[in-house]
Amino acid sequence: MLEASLQKTILNINGEKYTLKADERTTLLDALRNHLGLTGSKKGCDHGQCGACTVLLNGRRINSCLTLACMHDGDEVTTIEGLGGPGNLSPLQKAFVSHDAFQCGYCTPGQICSAKAMLEEARAGWPSYVSESLDELNSLSNEEISERMSGNICRCAAYPNIVRAIRETSGEAE
Template sequence: MELDMQSPGALEISRRDLLVASAATVTVAGAPSLGHSQTNIPEASTGTNVSFIVNGERLELELDNRTTLLDALREHLHLTGTKKGCDHGQCGACTVLVDGRRINACLTLAVMHEGGSITTIEGLGQPGNLHPMQAAFVEHDGFQCGYCTPGQICSSVAMLEEIRANVPSHVTGDLTAPAEITAAEIRERMSGNICRCGAYSNIVEAIIEVAGRKT
């Protein structure tokens, strides 16, 4: 049967048939082959054995490669002192010490710290044997709800070590002179740790006491 190409209706039908035929071709091409079972394809393993030292104890975990250090500590080791706040590295509640340096545990993968030494708030001190920074926070009421406090304390400990190591900050006036422990330096260096209760002045007082300086 010949189509009259001069007829608008004939041209419209040809376009419709073309679209239908194209859709059918895509559907058939995309369908799985009946001769190959999909269940025979092995799934790639995403687990990794990770060994690190946590609060002085060497531990080994089998973790999904995507597990953050924060989730490894909280969900696998049940060290729930480290808090999950924003989970985006913006509040500092998850701050822990890794090889003596403070980091946001929510922004790093556990597998990245193979062989590392990790200290959480539980490792700094315990009831009856508090770390000086923990005791100072209690004495100066450096917390209210307490949710940010573990991160604040871990960050404070590492921050003082940064000053002692003469690591400058954005408010350091003289880069050639030893860094000083001042209220301005402390506020700048602790700006990554948010206290929604607003206990900042008390936190600064606690840190200054531990540093052996007076306001």
């Protein structure tokens, strides 16, 4: 039987440095949850299909179940814990609460991390599949938000409220 080797990785998570000594096959999600105690990111499908594990890596959203922790030595990782916490919620977190954009709450951390990055992508003018133009983004319509968030599944079907929360945070009224 082959013995797994431990890989030393420095992760910058939510503004703090963590030294991780783990099997080189450890996913970023498992490193966060099982090695570092950051349990906000959830393990849903473990195949990159549900988005419950979405975190920000150097400002871009990724499924943390699909990448190895050792691949991100020195990278900036932001989890839901880094966006805000009790008594200090981010604007997106406040909007999710005020619009009841969750039911069971399991997918909510991934939804919020994805929405944060999605709003930045839209501000940067990145088009989506349903964008009317490749040159400029005029507004974030419900269809535009739904398309951009399509990698995050909510089994409770809180989608209309999720879209409302994102629209509020983007500054666009319905």
